[in-house]
Amino acid sequence: MIDVKGLTKSFGDHLVLDHIDEHIHQGEKVAVIGPSGSGKSTFLRCLNLLEEPTSGTITFEGVDITDPQTDINKLRSRMGMVFQQFNLFPHLSVRENICLAPVKLKLMTKDQAEERAQELLKRVGLPDKADAYPKQLSGGQQQRIAIARALAMNPDMMLFDEPTSALDPEMVGEVLEIMKELADDGMTMVVVTHEMGFARSVATRVLFMDKGKIAEQGPPEPFFSAPQHPRLREFLSKVL
């Protein structure tokens, strides 16, 4: 579904991603873990070109998205993204947050979008919050709305950058629960996370990033029980 070849990213002379090759298939749920500063967010943000790769190619659904001729907006509308800080639009109601992009991009009429919004709100367990404003909601609720907002575009793939790291501990569960349901529905997902329990139980594959490289990867079973790379062993011993 998405194919990454020789992906390199530097900020100035600071090399953050070092020739990454990776292929993510349709329906896979990939968890990305690794120490702070290892390039996890940068890797994820390169996938929808929020960061411009320094070199390398990324092919999504057969289209080379790093080609300047590609319509990047069209591509992004098929990849949902959920941020650590939620990034809901504070001046818009929950309904407007969800409907804005589908309506402005003329993918749906206003009525269709509102109906879809209601459906999605039900799905994330907040059917009565359509008229609320982001500031009136808890962090966990905001993140669930952010997931609904991304889903409103009917994306083929969802990217999550530490979706629960900014949440109070008691709210982490509700967001992970939504993500798990999404995974069960067959969504292709790439999730940067520090939630090892989630990675273990939901991911079909785990990537360990270290110093701009994918140092080790595999299905959660041997990955967590029999880590090979010394850096991964050290990392797991700290977080587990």
Place this chain on the structure above:
Amino acid sequence: MDWLLDQLWQTFIEKDRWRYFANGMAATLEITVLALILGTIIGVLVAVVRSAHDSQRGNKKGLGHALLGVLDGLCKLYLTVIRGTPSTVQLLIMWFILFRWADSSSMLWVASLSFGINSGAYVAEIVRSGIMSIDLGQTEAGRSLGLTYGQTMQFIVIPQAVKNILPALVNELITLLKETSVCGFIGLTDLTKGAMIVQSRTYSPFVPYIAIAVLYLIMVLALTSLLGLLERRLRASDRR
């Protein structure tokens, strides 16, 4: 007391001289409002061009980016020249050089144009600082949904920025209103020029000049209280 009554009589009633004040005030307000509209349009466009240029990271190539570079250069030139020269001089150049063939019936339009162009430079920097005050995550959230840069600005960033910059914009409007008092230099009968004409007829400056000072003050106070009202409204909407 008799002296003052006599002066008031001479200044306002005799030969219907109050008309100079009424017509002058109308001209002042008209120029201010037209210049405000033009200045806002110019200011927002320039601010968006400059922010778009600033937000380009990395080594982007291609025609679009070259064009943006040229536009940004033109905007910088505009800002430097307009903010580096007195608005009075700009008005003189506009009327006596650029529009030297225009007849006097279009004087008000030329003055509005001149002050609009002047004000646009100040509004641009106000709007730009407003745009910069909005968290980058808002732009990223908009772009990740597939919205274009322009749509993200229009529906997400600028509506939020307006709240932050409203006080500065009203201050700019107050400055603009007061600066139009130099319109007499090109022979336009605004409020100040009206008072000067009356003084030249009655040979007594006291009442006409004190009167226009009071009139300017009233207009400024009206604008200030309008700002207070708007701010209270916005704060109320922040609480929801």
